[in-house]
Amino acid sequence: MTPFREPPIRPEYELALPLPSLGGAPLGPAAHAPPAPRGFALGELAWLRKAALLLVLAVLWEGLARWYDNDLLLPTALATGRALVDGIVSGELFGYVAVSFAVLTQGYLMGIAGAFLLTWLAVSNRVGRELIETLTAMFNPLPAIALLPLALLWFGLGKGSLIMVLMHSVMWPLTLNASAGFRAVPETLRMAGRNYGLGGLRLVLQILIPAALPAILSGLKIGWAFAWRTLIAAELVFGTTSGQGGLGWFIFQSRNELFTDKVFAGLAAVIIIGLAVEQLVFQTLERVTVRRWGMQR
Amino acid sequence: MNTPTLQVVQQGPLLRAEHVTIEYAGEHGIVRATEDVSFDVHRGDRFVLLGPSGCGKSTLLKAVGGFIAPRAGSLRLHGKPITAPGPDRIVVFQEFDQLPPWKTVEANVMFPLLAGGMKKPEARERARHWLGKVGLARFADAYPHTLSGGMKARVAIARALAMQPDILLMDEPFAALDALTRRKMQEELQTLWQEIGFTMLFVTHSIEEALVVGNRILLLSPHPGRVRAELNSHQFDLGSAGSADFQAANERIHRLLFGDAVPTPATVSTSAYAIRP
Numbered sequence: 001m002t003p004f005r006e007p008p009i010r011p012e013y014e015l016a017l018p019l020p021s022l023g024g025a026p027l028g029p030a031a032h033a034p035p036a037p038r039g040f041a042l043g044e045l046a047w048l049r050k051a052a053l054l055l056v057l058a059v060l061w062e063g064l065a066r067w068y069d070n071d072l073l074l075p076t077a078l079a080t081g082r083a084l085v086d087g088i089v090s091g092e093l094f095g096y097v098a099v100s101f102a103v104l105t106q107g108y109l110m111g112i113a114g115a116f117l118l119t120w121l122a123v124s125n126r127v128g129r130e131l132i133e134t135l136t137a138m139f140n141p142l143p144a145i146a147l148l149p150l151a152l153l154w155f156g157l158g159k160g161s162l163i164m165v166l167m168h169s170v171m172w173p174l175t176l177n178a179s180a181g182f183r184a185v186p187e188t189l190r191m192a193g194r195n196y197g198l199g200g201l202r203l204v205l206q207i208l209i210p211a212a213l214p215a216i217l218s219g220l221k222i223g224w225a226f227a228w229r230t231l232i233a234a235e236l237v238f239g240t241t242s243g244q245g246g247l248g249w250f251i252f253q254s255r256n257e258l259f260t261d262k263v264f265a266g267l268a269a270v271i272i273i274g275l276a277v278e279q280l281v282f283q284t285l286e287r288v289t290v291r292r293w294g295m296q297r
Numbered sequence: 298m299n300t301p302t303l304q305v306v307q308q309g310p311l312l313r314a315e316h317v318t319i320e321y322a323g324e325h326g327i328v329r330a331t332e333d334v335s336f337d338v339h340r341g342d343r344f345v346l347l348g349p350s351g352c353g354k355s356t357l358l359k360a361v362g363g364f365i366a367p368r369a370g371s372l373r374l375h376g377k378p379i380t381a382p383g384p385d386r387i388v389v390f391q392e393f394d395q396l397p398p399w400k401t402v403e404a405n406v407m408f409p410l411l412a413g414g415m416k417k418p419e420a421r422e423r424a425r426h427w428l429g430k431v432g433l434a435r436f437a438d439a440y441p442h443t444l445s446g447g448m449k450a451r452v453a454i455a456r457a458l459a460m461q462p463d464i465l466l467m468d469e470p471f472a473a474l475d476a477l478t479r480r481k482m483q484e485e486l487q488t489l490w491q492e493i494g495f496t497m498l499f500v501t502h503s504i505e506e507a508l509v510v511g512n513r514i515l516l517l518s519p520h521p522g523r524v525r526a527e528l529n530s531h532q533f534d535l536g537s538a539g540s541a542d543f544q545a546a547n548e549r550i551h552r553l554l555f556g557d558a559v560p561t562p563a564t565v566s567t568s569a570y571a572i573r574p
Contacts, residue, residue: 188392191364194382196409196460206412210399293398294442 075261083265093250093269100231100246103159107166108227112220114167115174122179129179136176144169144230148237162234169230170223177222181215182208214290221282228274247273309376310337311496312361312464316370319356330356331522333370336515338464338498343490345511345530346500349554353522354500358468361498362388374463384413387457391469393449396441396456403428403437406456413460427455430489447478454486458495465497471506483509484535504550508533508543516553526553 058077065076075083087093122132144165151161185208193207209216235248245253247266254262290296314337319330330353338344346354359365361372363382372379374386387409389395396405406424411417428434431451441449450470457465471479483506490497501507507514512531517524530546537543 186392186394188390188395189397191359191362191382191388192390192395192397194364195362195384195386195388196412197382197384198412202412206408207397210397213399289399293440295398 080264083261111170169226174219177219181212312338329521348517351519352517
C-alpha cells in the first residue's frame with residue numbers, strides 16, 4: 001500500500017458577508033490603523049527597570065566607597081548626591097551650566113549653518129560634491145580637541161577658540177549625514193515635485209529637506225553629542241574665559257581644590273544634561289516627525 | 298460601453314509626437330531608447346503605450362512629462378512644444394514613494410494644488426471631493442505609510458485628477474500591485490473615466506491591461522523602441538476579458554510583438570516576464 005492517499009472531496013459552501021458601505025471601498029482608518037502602541041506600558045516598565053539598575057549600581061558604589069574609605073579619591077554616592085543637590089540649590093551649578101550652554105548654543109548653531117552651506121555645495125554640483133567628500137573624509141575623524149592649540153593661537157584664550165572647535169565638531173558629521181540624506185531622496189519624489197512646477201528653492205524646502213529629514217536629524221543628534229563632549233573637554237583644558245567658567249571649568253577647579261565630591265557632581269551634571277537633551281529634544285523631535293511619518297521606526 | 302459626450306471637437310490632436318528619438322547615456326555609452334516614434338493622442342483618449350521592457354515606453358512617457366528632452370523629433374501639447382515638467386501633465390508613477398510620507402492623504406492631494414497657487418480652503422474642498430471619488434474620504438488624515446499599495450495608488454490618482462490636467466500620464470501605475478488589486482484598480486479607473494472623461498496616456502507591459510484599459514494601443518518593439526502597430530481596443534472592457542474577440546486581439550498583439558509563437562495561458566496574464574521575447 002502506498003503512503004499516498006486521495007484527499008476527500010468536501011462540499012463547497014458560500015457565505016453572505018455584509019458589504020462595506022462604499023461599494024467595496026476600504027473601511028475607516030480604524031480598521032487598518034496599527035494596534036494601539038502597547039509598547040507604551042512596556043516602555044514605562046523598561047524605564048523602571050533602568051532606574052532600578054541605576055539604584056543597584058549606586059548602592060554598590062556606596063558600599064565600595066565606604067569600604068575604601070578615602071573621600072579624596074572616591075567620594076561616596078551619597079556625598080556626590082549631596083554635592084550635586086547643594087550645587088543646584090545654591091545656584092552655583094546653574095551659573096556654570098548657563099555659561100557652557102551659551103557657548104555651546106552659539107557654536108552648535110554656527111556649526112549647523114556651516115554644515116548647510118557645505119551640504120548645499122555638496123549636492124549642487126559635481127566638483128562641490130567631490131570637494132566636500134574629500135574634506136569630510138579628512139576632517140570628520142580629526143578630534144576637535146586636537147584643533148584647540150591652533151584655535152588658541154588664532155583666536156586667543158576666549159570664546160572664539162571654543163566656538164571654532166565646536167563648529168568643527170558639529171559641521172563634519174552633520175554635512176556627512178545631510179548630504180547622504182539628500183542623495184537618498186527617491187527619484188520619483190523629485191520628479192513628482194518638478195511635475196507640480198516646483199523648482200529651485202521651493203523644491204528644496206518642500207521636497208528635499210523633508211525627505212532627507214531622518215538623515216538630517218541623526219546628523220544633528222551626533223553633532224550635539226560631539227559638541228557637548230568637545231566643549232567640556234575644551235573647558236577642562238583652558239578653563240575660564242574672561243572670569244566666567246563653564247561646567248568643565250567647575251570640574252577642573254573642584255579637583256584643584258580637592259573637592260572630589262564636587263568633581264563627581266560635575267560629571268553627573270554633564271551626563272544628566274546630555275541625556276536630557278537627547279531624550280527631551282531629539283526623541284520628541286523624532287516622534288513628531290520622522291517616526292510619525294513612518295520614515296523611521 | 299457608453300462614451301461620455303465630448304465637448305467641442307478640437308482641431309487636431311491634444312498631444313502630438315512626431316519622429317521622436319530619445320537617447321540617454323547608459324553605463325556602456327549612448328543608449329537609444331526610442332527611434333522615430335510618432336503618434337497622436339486626442340481629447341478623451343485612453344492611449345496605451347504597450348511593449349516589452351526595453352521598448353522605451355516609460356522613457357517616452359517621461360519625455361511627454363517634460364523630464365527628458367528628445368534627441369530628435371518633437372512633442373507638442375496643444376501645438377506647443379513640451380520643454381519642461383508642468384502641472385498640465387500630471388504623472389502617476391508606479392513607485393509607492395511618489396507620495397511624500399510627511400503629508401497626510403489629504404495634504405498629499407492638496408500639495409500640487411497649493412503649489413499651483415490655489416487658496417487653502419478651496420484646495421481642501423477639492424481634495425475632499427476627489428478622495429471621495431476614489432473611496433478614500435475616511436482616510437483623509439492618515440499618513441501614507443499606514444495605507445496598502447492599492448490605497449496609495451488611489452491617492453496618487455486622486456491627486457492627479459484633482460489637478461484636472463490636460464492629460465494624465467500613467468507610468469505602469471498598477472504594476473506593483475497584486476493581481477486582484479490590480480484588476481479592481483483597472484475597474485475603478487474605467488468607472489472614473491466614464492464619469493469624468495479625462496485624457497490619459499497609459500504605459501503598461503501587459504497585453505491584457507492594455508486591451509482593458511485603453512481605447513487605442515501603440516505597440517512598441519524593443520531595442521530600440523520603434524512603432525510596430527497602432528490598434529483599436531475601444532470595444533473591450535473588463536467584462537469582455539474572456540471573450541473570443543478578446544482572445545483573438547490578445548493573440549494578434551502577441552504575434553505582432555514576437556512572431557508566430559502561440560501564447561501560453563501564462564502570457565495572457567499581467568506578469569512582468571509575460572511578453573519578454
